Amino acid sequence: MAESVETAPAAAPDESTAQEQGPSAYVYGIVPADVQVSDDARGVGSPPAPVRLVPHGEIGALVSEIAIDRPLGTPDDLMAHQQLLDATAAEVPLLPLRFGAVMTSLEAVADELLAPHHDEFLAALDELEGRAEFVVKGRYDERTLLREVLSESPEAAQLRDEIKGKPEDATRNARIQLGELVSQAVSAKREADTENILDRLAPLSVLTVVRDPSHEEDAVHLALLVERDRQDDVREAVDEYSQQWEGRIGLRLLGPLAAYDFVLTAGQEGG
Incomplete structure (x- = not known):
């Protein structure tokens, strides 16, 4: 279409x-x-x-x-x-x-x-x-995110200690390894956090699309096709998560927007 x-x-x-x-x-x-x-x-x-x-x-x-x-x-x-x-x-x-x-x-x-x-x-x-698109965007707080990763990964914490205060040239391999560990940890967190909020928002939506992250610190990037009479329910749910994730993830709800993410799937709800 x-x-x-x-x-x-x-x-x-x-x-x-x-x-x-x-x-x-x-x-x-x-x-x-x-x-x-x-x-x-x-x-x-x-x-x-x-x-x-x-x-x-x-x-x-x-x-x-x-x-x-x-x-x-x-x-x-x-x-x-x-x-x-x-x-x-x-x-x-x-x-x-x-x-x-x-x-x-x-x-x-x-x-x-x-x-x-x-x-x-x-x-x-x-x-x-009677429907419109809304987009939920969330980005991790950089310092909070790093603290989480280091507290949950002894290997990452050890590499961080090895690097601290040493020249870049002398710790190049350790820095590369730490970067890979952090990247993997952020990807896992993004997947878990996206699934968490999607469980709350999907029942309020006609269709949902998980967008690719646009930034390495993106936590959530969702597109929702929403009945206009459920817009307030969606806003309320996003507000709940904003409070729950305060200081960890900054959430924004954008919309109503043109339904770019759903012009291909609007006729395929039952598929």
């Missing part, structure tokens, strides 16, 4: 071709056709371009016009893309497209994107009705 949503960024033509073709269509995501787009909704571009809906049947695409000879990828563009999708997903079902999806015209959006995949997109939107 999601693979067919993603369209490749258009290659920039020469100036004369761009003038003949006119502006292209930057596509943000797929929504139900009855979604009302605010007059002040803005997307990528400098100045930010107005966002409109291109409808087809029971679905539509959120788009804005963009000159394809203009480079994409500035921090402002990325932020505009993310903010528009997250704000939309907080209110209505949304299939988000990855940053940089450009089609040759508004007509191409309807004819080449929406029409061939109308039924697939509509079914996926139905699955996301």
Whole structure:
């Protein structure tokens, strides 16, 4: 499903071709056709371009016009893309497209994107009705983490004592060995802590995804697809763990967000 949503960024033509073709269509995501787009909704571009809906049947695409000879990828563009999708997903079902999806015209959006995949997109939107993505991120406190590892591993503690106060060159092998022990210990802790909080959050969620760590000190990185009427339950559960892990793991709950982690699996709950 999601693979067919993603369209490749258009290659920039020469100036004369761009003038003949006119502006292209930057596509943000797929929504139900009855979604009302605010007059002040803005997307990528400098100045930010107005966002409109291109409808087809029971679905539509959120788009804005963009000159394809203009480079994409500035921090402002990325932020505009993310903010528009997250704000939309907080209110209505949304299939988000990855940053940089450009089609040759508004007509191409309807004819080449929406029409061939109308039924697939509509079914996926139905699955996301009343649901949004939340992300739980947790990072270990570095000092607390090291104390835990050293207290639980006599071998690591011994290596730490051997290294202490000695030149790096003289203790290179010991430092490498200690680093490997710490890394293995952190991986084991991450797995245990993730399983711990997932046991609490999974019953409150429709679907869950364990994300890969984005930092060596990441403790938890989860994506949750949540019914909107259970958002408060999820926040309460994360608050409980924030208190339980205070001084050890700093937890954050992000959302509601566009359901990037679930556009492939929204129709496969029973699989």
